[in-house]
Amino acid sequence: MPKSPCHHKTECAHCSLRELCLPVGFRADDFRQLDDLIRQSRRLKKGEHLFHAGENFVSLYAVRTGFFKTAVGTQDGRDQVTGFFMSGELMGMDGIYANRHTCDAVALEDGEVCELPFDCLEELGRRLPLLHTHFMRLMSREIVRDQSVMLLLGNMRAEERLAAFLLNLSQRLHARGFAANDFILRMSREEIGSFLGLKLETVSRTLSRFNQEGWIAVEHKHIRLLRPHALQDLVSGYESRSRNSITRI
Amino acid sequence: MPKSPCHHKTECAHCSLRELCLPVGFRADDFRQLDDLIRQSRRLKKGEHLFHAGENFVSLYAVRTGFFKTAVGTQDGRDQVTGFFMSGELMGMDGIYANRHTCDAVALEDGEVCELPFDCLEELGRRLPLLHTHFMRLMSREIVRDQSVMLLLGNMRAEERLAAFLLNLSQRLHARGFAANDFILRMSREEIGSFLGLKLETVSRTLSRFNQEGWIAVEHKHIRLLRPHALQDLVSGYESRSRNSITRI
DNA sequence: CGGGAGATTGATTGTGATCAATCTTCGTGG
DNA sequence: CCACGAAGATTGATCACAATCAATCTCCCG
The missing domain is CATH 2.60.120.10 (Jelly Rolls)
Structure with a gap:
C-alpha cells in the first residue's frame, strides 16, 4: 500500500x-x-x-x-x-x-x-x-x-450584541460536546469589541453589568451563563421593550 | 429545431x-x-x-x-x-x-x-x-x-459610511456603463439608513452636509458627485485625522 | 387637486466613545 | 523562584455623535 x-x-x-x-x-x-x-x-x-x-x-x-x-x-x-x-x-x-x-x-x-x-x-x-x-x-x-452579523452591527444595542455573542459561542461550544454554560473566552476584550463594533471598555462594562444582574458570572476569561434565557430575552428585544415602558411611565 | x-x-x-x-x-x-x-x-x-x-x-x-x-x-x-x-x-x-x-x-x-x-x-x-x-x-x-459591510458597520462614522456607500454605488453604476457621478437613488433614505446602520434623519442630515460642503449635489433622489475624491479621503480616514488634529489644538 | 408618504430641519436626549487612573495577570529574564 | 515590566481589564468622569421627538415641507401618485 x-x-x-x-x-x-x-x-x-x-x-x-x-x-x-x-x-x-x-x-x-x-x-x-x-x-x-x-x-x-x-x-x-x-x-x-x-x-x-x-x-x-x-x-x-x-x-x-x-x-x-x-x-x-x-x-x-x-x-x-x-x-x-x-x-x-x-x-x-x-x-x-x-x-x-x-x-x-x-x-x-x-x-x-x-x-x-x-x-x-x-x-x-x-x-x-x-x-x-x-x-x-x-x-x-x-x-x-455574515447576514446575522450585519443585523447585529446595524440594529442592536451594546447589551444585545454582547448577549447574542455569548449565546452564539455557547451554542457552538455545546454542538462540539463542551459545556454550554461554562467556558473560557479565547479572545481579548478588544477583539470581542472589534467583532461587535464596540470599544473594549464598553465590552468590559457590559460584562460587569450582566454579572451584577446575575445573568452571568465573569472571572476574567472564564464565563458562566447563569440565566441564558435572560440573555435570550435581551436579544429578542423583550428587555428593551419593557425597559422603555418603564422609562415612559 | x-x-x-x-x-x-x-x-x-x-x-x-x-x-x-x-x-x-x-x-x-x-x-x-x-x-x-x-x-x-x-x-x-x-x-x-x-x-x-x-x-x-x-x-x-x-x-x-x-x-x-x-x-x-x-x-x-x-x-x-x-x-x-x-x-x-x-x-x-x-x-x-x-x-x-x-x-x-x-x-x-x-x-x-x-x-x-x-x-x-x-x-x-x-x-x-x-x-x-x-x-x-x-x-x-x-x-x-459582506466583510466590507461589516467593516463599515463596525468601524465607520456616519459620514464615512455614507461616503463609502455613494462611492460604491458610483463604481458599480460606472461598471455598467452609466455615469459614475450622476445618478438616481432607487431606495428611500430609510432603506439607506437600514443598510448603513443609521436612522433616516441621520442619512438626510449627512447628505445635506455633503451638499453644503460642495462634495455632492443633492436634489431629492438625484445625486451628483462633485468631488468624489473628497468622499474617498473621508472613507480613507484623512478627513477624520485632520479634524482630530484641529480639535486637539 | 388633494392626500399621504417621504424628506428636511431643529431641539433635546441618551448611548457608547474617549480620556484617564488603577488593578490584575502573565510572560520574561535575572 | 521571584521581581519586573508590559499587556490586558476594570472602573470612573466627561464628551460627542447619532437617536429620538417633533414640526414643517415637498413631491408624487391617485
Whole structure:
C-alpha cells in the first residue's frame, strides 16, 4: 500500500469532527480520496498567522483544534474582526473570488488546521457530487452568518450584541460536546469589541453589568451563563421593550 | 429545431450582461445549455417580493434590469437591509445552506430577473467546470462584500459610511456603463439608513452636509458627485485625522 | 387637486466613545 | 523562584455623535 510517510497525516474517516466538517453519506473510498487531498495538517502557535490579507490564495483551512479569528483592515490602520472560528469550521473562502486573501487569519491559541488545496478540492468535487454540494452549503452558511452579523452591527444595542455573542459561542461550544454554560473566552476584550463594533471598555462594562444582574458570572476569561434565557430575552428585544415602558411611565 | 415557445426566453450569448454574469471562455454550446437551464425571466413591479425569508429555496436570481434589496428581519419587527442589487448581480445564495431563504428580496423599481433553478445549475456545473468555478467565485465575492459591510458597520462614522456607500454605488453604476457621478437613488433614505446602520434623519442630515460642503449635489433622489475624491479621503480616514488634529489644538 | 408618504430641519436626549487612573495577570529574564 | 515590566481589564468622569421627538415641507401618485 503506497502510504505517504507524512509526519502528521490526518484521516477524515476517523476524525471526531467528521459530522461537523463533512457531508453524510460518504463511503470508505470517498474518505480515501479526501485524505489524499489534505496535504497535511498544520500546527500554529498562539498569535501565528495562518494567512495574511493580500497573500495568494491556495488553500482553505479547516480548524481541527484551537481557536482562530479573521480580520480585515483599512488603509488607516483600523481593523475589524470578521469572525471567530472553532473546530470543524472553515476559513479562507474569501480568497476564492480574486485568488487572493482579503483578510488575516490568526490563531488565538495553539492549534491545528487541515490544509485543503483549493484546486484539488474543486477537482475532487467534480467526482464526488456530495462533496461539491456540501461545499456550496458551507459557503452559503458563511453568507447566512455574515447576514446575522450585519443585523447585529446595524440594529442592536451594546447589551444585545454582547448577549447574542455569548449565546452564539455557547451554542457552538455545546454542538462540539463542551459545556454550554461554562467556558473560557479565547479572545481579548478588544477583539470581542472589534467583532461587535464596540470599544473594549464598553465590552468590559457590559460584562460587569450582566454579572451584577446575575445573568452571568465573569472571572476574567472564564464565563458562566447563569440565566441564558435572560440573555435570550435581551436579544429578542423583550428587555428593551419593557425597559422603555418603564422609562415612559 | 425544438425551441420552446416560452413567452419571454432569454439568450445568455447575446445578453449585454454577459461579461458581468458569466465566465470568460464560454463557447456556443455552453451558452445553449445554460439557456436551457434558465426557466424563464420573471418581471416584477416596484415593491413586489422575489422571495420571502422562510420560503423554500428553489432558484437563484440574476438581475437583468431594475434594482433590488435584500433584508433580514428579527422576531421583534426590526429589519436590516443586507444589500442592494443591480443588473448582473446574483440574489438568493443564502438559501443554499438550509434549502430555505433567510432574507426577503424586494424590487425597488420595476425590473426583471433570470431565474436559475439551483439543482439544474449544480448539474450543469458538473459538466461545465468553468461555470462551476465561476459560481464559486460569485459566492466568494458575496462573502468579501459582506466583510466590507461589516467593516463599515463596525468601524465607520456616519459620514464615512455614507461616503463609502455613494462611492460604491458610483463604481458599480460606472461598471455598467452609466455615469459614475450622476445618478438616481432607487431606495428611500430609510432603506439607506437600514443598510448603513443609521436612522433616516441621520442619512438626510449627512447628505445635506455633503451638499453644503460642495462634495455632492443633492436634489431629492438625484445625486451628483462633485468631488468624489473628497468622499474617498473621508472613507480613507484623512478627513477624520485632520479634524482630530484641529480639535486637539 | 388633494392626500399621504417621504424628506428636511431643529431641539433635546441618551448611548457608547474617549480620556484617564488603577488593578490584575502573565510572560520574561535575572 | 521571584521581581519586573508590559499587556490586558476594570472602573470612573466627561464628551460627542447619532437617536429620538417633533414640526414643517415637498413631491408624487391617485
